[in-house]
Amino acid sequence: MTGPTSPISQDVLLGVEQLSKSFGNVRALRDISLWLPRGQITALVGDNGAGKSTLVRVLSGVHQPDHGRVTFAGQPVRFADPQAARLAGIETVHQNLALVDELTVWQNLFLNRELVRRLGPFAVLDRGAMQVKAREMLARLSVNVPPVRAKVQRLSGGQRQAVAIARAAGWGSKLVIMDEPTAALGVQETARVEELIAGLRAEGMTILLISHNFEQVLRLADRVWVLRSGALAGGRLTTETTGEELVGLVTGAIAG
Amino acid sequence: MAGLATEAGSVPVDEPREPLRERVRDIGFWADWAAAIGLLAIVLVFGIASPSFLTLGNIEAMLVSAAILVVLAVGQAFVISTSGIDLSIASVMTFGAVVLGLLYAAGWPILFACAGGVLAAAAAGAVNGLLVAKGRVPDFVVTLGMFSAASGAALILSDGQPTDVVDPALLTLASGSVGPIGYSVIVAAVVAVLGHIVLFRTRFGVHVLATGGNAEGARAMGVRIGRVRLVVYLISGVLAGLAAILLVSRLGAAEPAINTTYLLNAIAAVVLGGVSLRGGRGSIAGPVLGALLLTALTNGLTLLGISQFYQPLAVGIVVVLAALLMRYQR
Numbered sequence: 360m361t362g363p364t365s366p367i368s369q370d371v372l373l374g375v376e377q378l379s380k381s382f383g384n385v386r387a388l389r390d391i392s393l394w395l396p397r398g399q400i401t402a403l404v405g406d407n408g409a410g411k412s413t414l415v416r417v418l419s420g421v422h423q424p425d426h427g428r429v430t431f432a433g434q435p436v437r438f439a440d441p442q443a444a445r446l447a448g449i450e451t452v453h454q455n456l457a458l459v460d461e462l463t464v465w466q467n468l469f470l471n472r473e474l475v476r477r478l479g480p481f482a483v484l485d486r487g488a489m490q491v492k493a494r495e496m497l498a499r500l501s502v503n504v505p506p507v508r509a510k511v512q513r514l515s516g517g518q519r520q521a522v523a524i525a526r527a528a529g530w531g532s533k534l535v536i537m538d539e540p541t542a543a544l545g546v547q548e549t550a551r552v553e554e555l556i557a558g559l560r561a562e563g564m565t566i567l568l569i570s571h572n573f574e575q576v577l578r579l580a581d582r583v584w585v586l587r588s589g590a591l592a593g594g595r596l597t598t599e600t601t602g603e604e605l606v607g608l609v610t611g612a613i614a615g
Numbered sequence: 616m617a618g619l620a621t622e623a624g625s626v627p628v629d630e631p632r633e634p635l636r637e638r639v640r641d642i643g644f645w646a647d648w649a650a651a652i653g654l655l656a657i658v659l660v661f662g663i664a665s666p667s668f669l670t671l672g673n674i675e676a677m678l679v680s681a682a683i684l685v686v687l688a689v690g691q692a693f694v695i696s697t698s699g700i701d702l703s704i705a706s707v708m709t710f711g712a713v714v715l716g717l718l719y720a721a722g723w724p725i726l727f728a729c730a731g732g733v734l735a736a737a738a739a740g741a742v743n744g745l746l747v748a749k750g751r752v753p754d755f756v757v758t759l760g761m762f763s764a765a766s767g768a769a770l771i772l773s774d775g776q777p778t779d780v781v782d783p784a785l786l787t788l789a790s791g792s793v794g795p796i797g798y799s800v801i802v803a804a805v806v807a808v809l810g811h812i813v814l815f816r817t818r819f820g821v822h823v824l825a826t827g828g829n830a831e832g833a834r835a836m837g838v839r840i841g842r843v844r845l846v847v848y849l850i851s852g853v854l855a856g857l858a859a860i861l862l863v864s865r866l867g868a869a870e871p872a873i874n875t876t877y878l879l880n881a882i883a884a885v886v887l888g889g890v891s892l893r894g895g896r897g898s899i900a901g902p903v904l905g906a907l908l909l910t911a912l913t914n915g916l917t918l919l920g921i922s923q924f925y926q927p928l929a930v931g932i933v934v935v936l937a938a939l940l941m942r943y944q945r
């Protein structure tokens with residue numbers, strides 16, 4: 360494995376060692392080892408079916424790995440479910456967004472993090488507070504802010520993406536994972552999301568960005584890992600690689 | 616949807632609302648209010664056709680006879696909001712009623728006998744929930760099995776015979792009232808209000824709707840969808856048990872008879888109330904209005920002296936019309 364630099368020499372937020380995950384006969388991840396430096400944007404690239412989303416789902420507690428170890432903030436971790444990952448400080452924008460169409464924007468933003476008021480032994484939703492805070496969370500995205508009381512169903516693709524990203528970024532988490540956050544977006548919306556990602560990095564957040572857009576990766580990320588057919592094909596500092604080299608690593612033309 | 620069903624939450628108030636005139640031209644407006652409009656139409660038609668329909672006495676009688684259906688429809692609404700279905704709800708009610716009757720016949724005080732009936736029904740609901748949530752058996756299959764099992768258990772336990780439950784307290788529940796409002800109507804109203812609060816004002820309620828709307832997405836956010844599914848079937852069982860008490864109090868006996876009309880009407884009321892069978896779109900007010908509509912329809916047809924045989928046909932037509940209109944829901 361040719362990592363950009365040694366993982367020991369720097370501040371690693373999340374480390375993955377020899378991680379494997381199979382679905383029946385499909386070996387979606389084979390002995391993956393990589394790490395995410397704290398406070399940086401790390402990209403993960405690879406062809407369709409390379410295993411990127413599977414890795415994301417393992418890191419966010421949706422799937423459990425068959426083998427291998429994950430360390431987070433210096434501690435070995437094993438997330439039994441997504442809530443455990445969220446409590447540890449990992450928020451994820453899943454490829455399919457995981458928004459509930461029938462719920463409103465604010466309900467989605469606060470899903471499973473609902474604010475409540477106590478009325479004696481009962482806890483009722485504090486809808487007013489959630490709506491106010493939802494507007495603040497979305498205002499950070501500054502563009503075409505959807506009304507917080509609208510159903511997600513009625514939003515444009517870009518607005519939905521904004522809601523999903525605002526949700527992941529809004530909780531003071533340590534790591535935000537974004538699985539193809541700009542895949543469905545137009546030029547302007549893509550630029551806005553990229554601004555947001557850069558803004559999160561400036562705030563000191565660690566980000567794992569999955570993307571098929573190598574220009575975007577080179578523009579935004581500090582380093583990049585390449586997956587090929589479930590295995591790690593290589594890792595590079597973005598300052599020391601080119602789009603052609605990444606294409607070569609992805610396709611196998613370059614051995615890595 | 617706008618008013619009665621999913622609360623004001625869905626109206627984008629950040630934008631100015633469409634004027635009423637515009638909204639009335641939109642078929643989605645009618646779909647959202649289908650149960651209320653249907654109820655109004657039925658009240659108007661029968662009110663004109665039969666002079667006794669809108670008398671205070673008949674309205675009271677309709678509310679009393681709607682009480683059981685309202686309680687069942689609230690339970691069914693919770694299940695359907697998670698995109699499940701409880702086909703066993705009416706036979707679980709029958710099962711609870713038989714348990715109540717047998718405990719009473721065995722000399723238990725009425726309060727304990729009622730509690731026993733509710734517990735029995737709740738246990739059946741819990742079995743449904745466990746099989747759906749942990750056993751990952753499709754809800755349709757699980758509750759169809761429970762439909763059969765609970766009616767069978769009721770027949771076996773009672774040996775097919777009704778048990779008289781002549782108790783002054785239960786009699787009061789059936790015939791007593793506060794002013795013109797019968798106790799059973801008050802029970803149903805309390806169930807509906809609590810159901811509405813739980814569905815729209817608690818975290819659990821949001822998780823019910825999220826589970827129905829996008830189970831995988833909800834799970835990815837850490838919602839424990841298995842637990843949510845278990846609890847909605849438990850709620851359905853408990854409410855079936857409560858309905859059993861109302862049923863026994865009305866009949867003065869616990870009868871093991873299979874009650875498919877209650878099952879079909881409970882589902883029909885929920886569908887009429889604008890709750891999507893695909894889940895995620897919940898309502899309590901809608902199903903309650905749906906239950907009132909179905910009761911008023913049956914009552915009106917009876918008052919007009921139309922043969923009972925036409926009632927299921929009329930219910931069927933109303934439900935299918937409503938389902939057609941529902942396609943235009945916003």
Ligand SMILES: Nc1ncnc2c1ncn2[C@@H]1O[C@H](COP(=O)(O)OP(=O)(O)OP(=O)(O)O)[C@@H](O)[C@H]1O
Pocket residue numbers: 382385386387405406407408409410411412413414454
């Ligand atoms: N839940 C699952 N059950 C069975 N197979 C799965 C499952 N999830 C992923 N796979 C398989 O694992 C492999 C990797 O899929 P994955 O979604 O991780 O790819 P990806 O790199 O995210 O691709 P894309 O760029 O298209 O999003 C594929 O062969 C896929 O079919």
Ligand SMILES: [Mg+2]
Pocket residue numbers: 411412413454538
């Ligand atoms: Mg993917």
